[in-house]
Amino acid sequence: MEVYFKNVHPKFPEGGKMSQYLENMKLGETIDVRGPSGRLIYLGGGKFSIKTLRKDPAHIVSVKKVAMIAGGTGITPMLQLIRYITKEEDDHTEMSLLFANQSEDDILLKQELEEVAESFPDQFKLWFTVDRPTEGR
Known part of the structure; x- marks a missing residue:
């Protein structure tokens, strides 16, 4: 940590x-x-259950593509979604992830994310961004 x-x-x-x-x-x-206790739940097959407020009724939204932006440890819920979608053979939801960190050394789960991008090139696109580039790269 x-x-x-x-x-x-x-x-x-x-x-x-x-x-x-x-x-x-x-x-x-x-x-x-405790948690998670979010208002956004992935139902599979590109379907999300979304509540504007916790007490509101859920709206079901269907998508073909999901764009995600994460920073630091905020990768955790994104990775859960990525793992779930790529595990389901009949889920063809396309995903894009922009993952921001302070430095290259701070990138959590970099190898796993790169492996998913390599294994599912038509379904998962990955970009990293850092505040401080590593010297000599």
Whole structure:
């Protein structure tokens, strides 16, 4: 886990609140985590159930293509969707992912994402972007 400390990066003067909290936990301390509890659910075959507000009725939306933008650890729900769609042989939903990170070293699951792009070239397109390019590349 990378910790984003206070007053280190000018764009994020407060740093990462969650990573700082986790960094300061004592060995043996625990936290409760719950979820997911989203308003967007993939039903398969390019169909999504979407609620504008949690208490609203769901609307079913059918798509042929899904565009995703993720940053850092935000890749997790995107990867779940990518894995689900590519696992289902009869799901031909096309996906595009733009994955942003601070540096190339920060790119989580890079190898797995590249393998999916290589295995499903007609179904999954992948682009990476970084704030700080690696020297010499």
